[in-house]
Amino acid sequence: MRLGRWVSDHAVLAVALAVLAYTFLPIVIVVLMSFNQPASRAAYTFDAFTLNNWKNPCGPEGLCSSLVTSIQIGVLATVGATLLGTLMAFALVRQRFRGRSLANVLIFLPMASPEVVMGASLLALFVAGGLGGLLGFWTILIAHIMFCLSFVVVTVRARLQGMDSRLEQAAMDLYATESQAFWKVTFPIVFPGILSAALLAFALSFDDFIITNFNSGQTVTFPMYVWGAAQRDIPMQINVVGTAMFVVAVAIVFLSEMLRRRRERVR
């Protein structure tokens, strides 16, 4: 009886842990393969342990230049989308105006559209506009800002909605002008939301393949590089990049979590 109760209490937890383990399975493979010395160029199996991939991540031609391209586009797309999206979020939360629901639909739709449709329609526009020859860095950037924008709006809007609007009123009541109230109160409080929106935008941009694939022309981003490599032979160094991405991202998350804890623990 007691055992039955324990099992039923912990069954869900056991299933959950199993699912978590399943999600980490490919990560284990990626980390493992980053230390792999393949027997032949064609075989994608683990043969021997080596540190060569880590010592020479830029070995395969084009890998590191694709990484640089991805980072450049990621940074620019993040800046653009965060700027435009934050402004929109402020308008949607803090202002009353006609056409609000239209604006909401405009922001919601890109998130609800399959990427292949967004990529295809942008390409159709560029081609119809006679810009087919100009596809490359800038068209990728345009596309990335477009699909990151909605996610930024949603993230910042959530933070703004969670903020008591009476804080701004309190600031004005305490002799802060509109702009002082914004910079002294609103902005510092919303800033964590803007920061996480920016991180999300960078992650989305950095990892995008489908939309990029339609509008990249001759430009190669990191996902494009992996895609190309997957058609031929796969350099083990992409696993080095994959592992590094994982480690950096997890480190950022843990660091911010620790900072948050410390801030709360000051008492």
Next chain:
Amino acid sequence: MSTVAPSADAAEHSTRSEDLRLSALTKQFGDFTAVDSLDLTIPAGSFFALLGPSGCGKTTTLRMVAGLEIPTQGDVRLGADDITWAKPYRRPVNTVFQNYALFPHLTIYENVAFGLRRKGRKDVAEPVREMLGLVELEGFEGRKPNELSGGQQQRVALARALINHPQVLLLDEPLGALDLKLRRQMQIELKRIQVEVGVTFVHVTHDQEEAMTMADTIAVMHGGRIEQMGSPGELYENPRTTFVANFLGQSNLVTGRVTGRDGEDLKVDAQGAEVRVPAARANGVDGDVWLGVRPEKIVLTPAGNRPDRNSLGRAEIVDVSFVGVSTQYMLRMPWRQDLMAFEQNTGARAVLKRGDVVEVGFAGAHAFLLDHDQDARAGVDQDLSL
């Protein structure tokens, strides 16, 4: 509806403050009139309460004084200055917000210093220290608001507003988020601080006990208008509308009819019983009336002992609630109406039992008459306080 609160003693504490005058103040949200042509003068230095159920327009009135809401009509004057259109940061008025609205990203010190810094003061350390002393929060300077208890946050909100030496301090349900015991304590505290600084306090609340404990003058608001204004005692002892009679404490309202006059008294036929009520407490009504008696003013005597005062006749006790300091009885009158009576537990007599039959009496000077056209249940169940 022009009402002027009696000048409070506290006025002399503050010489530079000036009266706050609202005239024909109206606020409409779409078709809804939140505040309806309000005329009100709040004397400098007084502790003034706007009391009413939620949605009565009291908070909107406060926000118009603070500059957070623009009136649809009418104006707000502070002394000789018209501040109707002034931005919130351009009026010598500060607010203690409901749930305090402390800046979560700033320390207590910076929260309190906020207003002074905005006004360009550099030497804020001394006034901040002084103000934290006034609210008994020395040593909390470096903490963040979420590390403080509700009562402490309340004090910070008060300090943050008072440090600016406003001419008027607005308090929007300042104690609403505190538990009963802390609320009692803060009521006394707030009153002490008000007397000490001598600033005009305008206090908005739905809690009649809170208003009566602290305020010199109470204005009872209902439906965007002021129902009645006066000292707590006046409002309680002689309510002028059924709403005030029910919202402020409880009242037994019995249908009656003024049948004549006998010297200073009016003769009233209340469901067959003839009672006398001083004409001064009749609120100018005649003909059909509500005869109002507060439950604690009702005197119960064993059946057969004819009381030497106004009698409403015999009643059967249908319910008894013992609450410690007093006992509450529900009395079934011969005309099928149930009246409430509270009796102090002085120990002079054993608690009556359900089914006992008693004589129901009251002193005429404790009763009041109201216009029978008013709804006898107005204001019942709208008192949200515990």
Next chain:
Amino acid sequence: MTAQTVVTPAAGRQRRWNTAWLLLLPGGLWLTAFFVVPLFQLVATSLYDPSGSEELGYAMTWSWSNYGDAIDFYTGPLVRGFGYAAVATLLCLVIGYPLAYAIAFKAGRWKNLMLILVIAPFFTSFLVRTLAWKLILSDNGFVVGVAKTLGLVADDGRLLATGVAVVAGLTYNFLPFMVLPLYASLEKIDHRLIEAAGDLYASPVQGFRRVTLPLSMPGVIAGTLLTFIPSTGDFINAQLLGDTTTTMIGNVIQSRFEVGDYPAAAALSVTLMVLIVILVSVYIRRAGTEELL
């Protein structure tokens, strides 16, 4: 004073209206120019003369037949696109629900850590992850070996390059899109409601069916939509884990565009979009939560 009384609030409203539009304008224009306008262009492209080419250009001939041709020709990928996505969505729900439930109600102080663990695997590149699955499901790999021992796969059978592998990849890659909304709506449920159900003689299973599940419906709907919509258009999983018999609609759109057959590709994209809109609106209507939009 009376004039001011009338004018000022209106002027204030006017100014606020302008501020709102000023803030919305840059982003709104961007979305209009690079999302809305392209959709119209996509529809236009889908009606171009199918005999055009990149070299010769395309003529607008209102060729509605492009749709019929494309759908006729690519019925298989179209059906597979929706079929695989539906199965993957269902699998995501089945494995994602216990995970979200455990995080919301059973994780205690490990809640934040578990949430991070849910997202963490997805910090690596989508493509690198999918390539890892290629290795996991490879013919001489561990998974196939176990499946053969259990008789789930024939001795000469394989998992890679089958529909199973494609669905497995989709399920894996879109799992967080299911778990996070589910968690968000489960987290909001007052745990006392579930205890109250137990107090009122509901068995744990009945309590779940009558209280927890209905209250988590917004999360179920959001999660299924967020999983289903991107899965239908995906072509990475089918390309890397499948073969020519497992192509999805996304693969066809991608390859048609690559070879310059724009009218057919556009017609397929529009078909995909329209089908999704129809399915989603029927689904939302049936589920009865229109406020989700």
